Amino acid sequence: MNREKIIVIDFGGQYNQLVARRVRECNVYCEIYSYKTELDKIRQMKPKGIILTGGPDSCYREGAASCERALFELGIPVLGLCYGAQLMMHVLGGHVCKAPVREYGRIEVTVNSSSPLFANVEKKTICWMSHNDYIERAAPGFEVIAHTPDCPVAAVQWKEKKLYGIQFHPEVLHTVEGTRMLSNFVYEVCGCAGDWRMDAFVDNTIKTIRERVGGGRVLCALSGGVDSSVAAVMLSKAVGDQLTCVFVDHGLLRKNEGDEVEEVFGPNGPYDLNFVRVNAQERFYGKLKGIEEPEQKRKIIGEEFIRVFEEEAKKIGAVDFLVQGTIYPDVVESGLGGESAVIKSHHNVGGLPDYVDFKEIIEPLRDLFKDEVRKAGLELGIPQKLVYRQPFPGPGLGIRIVGEVTAEKVRMVQEADAIYREEIAKAGLDKSIGQYFAALTNMRSVGVMGDERTYDYAVALRAVSTVDFMTAEVSQIPWDVLGKVANRIVNEVRNVSRVLYDVTGKPPATIEFE
Ligand code: GLN
Numbered sequence: 001m002n003r004e005k006i007i008v009i010d011f012g013g014q015y016n017q018l019v020a021r022r023v024r025e026c027n028v029y030c031e032i033y034s035y036k037t038e039l040d041k042i043r044q045m046k047p048k049g050i051i052l053t054g055g056p057d058s059c060y061r062e063g064a065a066s067c068e069r070a071l072f073e074l075g076i077p078v079l080g081l082c083y084g085a086q087l088m089m090h091v092l093g094g095h096v097c098k099a100p101v102r103e104y105g106r107i108e109v110t111v112n113s114s115s116p117l118f119a120n121v122e123k124k125t126i127c128w129m130s131h132n133d134y135i136e137r138a139a140p141g142f143e144v145i146a147h148t149p150d151c152p153v154a155a156v157q158w159k160e161k162k163l164y165g166i167q168f169h170p171e172v173l174h175t176v177e178g179t180r181m182l183s184n185f186v187y188e189v190c191g192c193a194g195d196w197r198m199d200a201f202v203d204n205t206i207k208t209i210r211e212r213v214g215g216g217r218v219l220c221a222l223s224g225g226v227d228s229s230v231a232a233v234m235l236s237k238a239v240g241d242q243l244t245c246v247f248v249d250h251g252l253l254r255k256n257e258g259d260e261v262e263e264v265f266g267p268n269g270p271y272d273l274n275f276v277r278v279n280a281q282e283r284f285y286g287k288l289k290g291i292e293e294p295e296q297k298r299k300i301i302g303e304e305f306i307r308v309f310e311e312e313a314k315k316i317g318a319v320d321f322l323v324q325g326t327i328y329p330d331v332v333e334s335g336l337g338g339e340s341a342v343i344k345s346h347h348n349v350g351g352l353p354d355y356v357d358f359k360e361i362i363e364p365l366r367d368l369f370k371d372e373v374r375k376a377g378l379e380l381g382i383p384q385k386l387v388y389r390q391p392f393p394g395p396g397l398g399i400r401i402v403g404e405v406t407a408e409k410v411r412m413v414q415e416a417d418a419i420y421r422e423e424i425a426k427a428g429l430d431k432s433i434g435q436y437f438a439a440l441t442n443m444r445s446v447g448v449m450g451d452e453r454t455y456d457y458a459v460a461l462r463a464v465s466t467v468d469f470m471t472a473e474v475s476q477i478p479w480d481v482l483g484k485v486a487n488r489i490v491n492e493v494r495n496v497s498r499v500l501y502d503v504t505g506k507p508p509a510t511i512e513f514e
Contacts, residue, residue: 004195006030006186007047009037011055011065011083017329018171019053019081019182021369026183027194031367032332035065042071049077049190052084054169058133059083059090060097067091077162077189079117085165086133089156092163094139101150103129106174109154111146116188117157117164117181118145127154127168127175135167162189198375202234205364209238212362216320219358221309222247222275224261225392227325227365230377232265234364235323236273237380244274244319246312248305251281251407252396255414264386276316280308281407288398288405294514297405301395313357322358327365327373390421391435399514403442408495409457413440415493416459423485424463424477433475434465438489439513447497456497459489464511472506 006023010016010032023030033042035052042050050071057064065083069091072078080088086096109127111118135153138144146155146166155166164185170178186192220232222245235243245265249258258277266275287300313319365373377387393399400417401409417438424430439460447454461482463475486499502509 003029004192005045005047006049006051006190006192007042007045008032008051008053009035009042009067009084011035011053011057011087013054013056013081013083015169015171016053017332017369019051021371022171022179022182023051023186024196024369024372025179026186026192027196028186028192029196029367035067039068039070039074043074047076048192049079049186051185052078052080052087054082054084054130057083058096058098059087060133072161072163077185078164079185079189080165081171082131082167082169085156085167086131086135088163088165089135089137089139089142089153092139092141094135094142095137096133097136099132099134099151102132103148103150104131105129107148107151107168109146109148109168111155115145115155115157116159117155117166117184119184119188121177121180121184125175125177127170127178128172129168131167135165164189198372198379201368201372202376202379206234206238209235209362209364213239213242213321216242217318218243218321218323218362219313219316219319220245220273220323222261222265222273223394224253224257224265225325226370226377226387226389227327227373229265229382229386230373230380231323231325231364232273233271233380233382234376235362236271240272241274243323244276244316246276246278246309246316248278248280248308248312250284250301250305250308250396250398251410252284252301252398252405254392254397255418260386264383270381276312278308278312280304283308284398285405285407285410290404292403294399297398297514298395301398318357320359321362322360323362323364325365326363328367328369331366390437393512399512400437400439402440402513409440412457412493412496413438413459416440416489416496416499419488419492420461420485423481423488427478427481429477429481433463433477434472435511436461436463436475436477438462441500443498445498449497454497456495458498458500459493459496460500460502460513461485462502462511462513464506466506466511472511474503474505477501 006028008020020030020032055065090096106126107129108124110124111121113121113123134151138153138156142156142158144153145157148154151167157164170181218239222228222232232245262277265273284304287304291297374387397410397413398405401413420438441458441460443458444455463477464472465475466472489499
């Protein structure tokens with residue numbers, strides 16, 4: 001497709017996906033490519049602009065991640081961010097070296113607001129810095145357009161050639177006016193029209209899928225999660241009853257979730273999906289009996305899921321297309337960034353089987369970030385409640401129960417989690433906290449209830465928020481809310497007598513328990 005796009009060239013920076021997301025938030029489509037991508041390939045893509053990301057290397061080191069001088073001579077606007085800026089200066093004849101003072105964190109930057117990059121940006125603006133090296137001297141032809149007390153060259157431009165470099169990170173939200181700077185780059189410098197909109201994307205994708213599928217038969221595994229739901233609805237709009245959706249209820253879903261999925265996607269719901277629900281709870285509990293090791297539990301759940309799906313697929317017979325809910329971060333993380341191959345390895349997210357009989361894979365969400373998948377879901381009329389549901393690990397509650405999984409333990413964690421979510425929503429915190437859930441620990445302890453000794457389980461509550469998806473901070477839930485949740489859990493959930501709150505961030509902990 002010939003859509004207007006910006007290309008992000010990745011030098012291994014922590015925030016590279018964030019750069020692309022921020023550009024897309026400006027309604028400009030954006031893809032990420034490795035710095036090893038051939039210049040010719042970049043030229044052929046006809047990008048409206050190029051952004052070079054940050055990176056851990058030092059550009060003056062022998063063998064450092066680099067780019068050709070010709071990249072800056074294509075006549076395409078380039079914006080270098082941190083490492084990208086240093087590299088641009090290094091390649092074009094400036095001087096980059098170890099900085100006498102390294103800068104880290106929020107720093108006040110003084111900018112020259114007559115530069116198009118800083119149009120409508122305050123003269124003194126807080127930016128996120130993270131560097132050991134610095135640009136000691138800009139390359140010939142460049143003008144310095146920002147500085148800090150420790151960084152004489154915090155931004156440079158060569159206006160006529162549309163080359164820009166900034167030492168800080170506009171993509172990180174701590175850079176207060178970062179989005180404005182990126183928007184200035186794509187609109188003022190690159191002259192983008194801003195045609196990346198979810199409504200248009202949804203319409204176009206539906207049209208393209210319809211043409212591709214023709215009269216073929218399509219099979220989709222529906223987990224009830226956001227990605228597969230959006231993919232399924234998109235397919236149903238494109239090909240109607242040529243689609244069959246198989247929903248495997250493995251008994252490790254949140255309380256009532258299986259029924260909620262059926263309500264929306266089943267025969268009485270608003271969509272036409274040929275919905276098949278497989279109630280495989282007992283089968284999964286049977287397989288998990290006596291298993292305590294987390295990796296082993298994950299494997300068993302994953303494999304069993306495939307088995308069940310495969311059996312159902314056999315009943316349906318050969319299909320032409322298999323739908324997968326692969327999203328853009330999966331593509332980038334698997335190192336396939338932007339390759340337009342139709343088939344990504346099947347072993348992504350859901351890990352679907354090779355041996356289901358199908359000819360091709362359809363991945364309608366392959367170009368989208370999670371927040372865009374949600375927007376597409378809303379465009380398709382999927383209920384808010386479903387689109388904004390809490391993230392859920394593939395193996396479900398199986399890894400929120402520490403140790404052996406039993407039907408009884410699933411009941412406890414489901415009930416505790418439902419109470420937790422209900423009270424969080426009642427307190428109006430559900431929009432502000434990133435991710436929150438209850439887990440069941442493997443610990444039993446002595447308690448007293450109705451004057452009698454008890455020996456029951458402890459539930460752990462967790463709530464975290466994350467800005468960059470790599471790290472997570474513990475959310476501070478008000479004490480009275482926690483108290484109420486704890487009180488309700490020990491009163492309403494049989495065999496739970498203690499409630500703990502997890503105050504560990506990531507790292508060193510992970511978000512999930514196992
Ligand atoms: N490695 C370079 C430095 O330390 C660039 C850092 C970055 O891109 N965040 O200055």
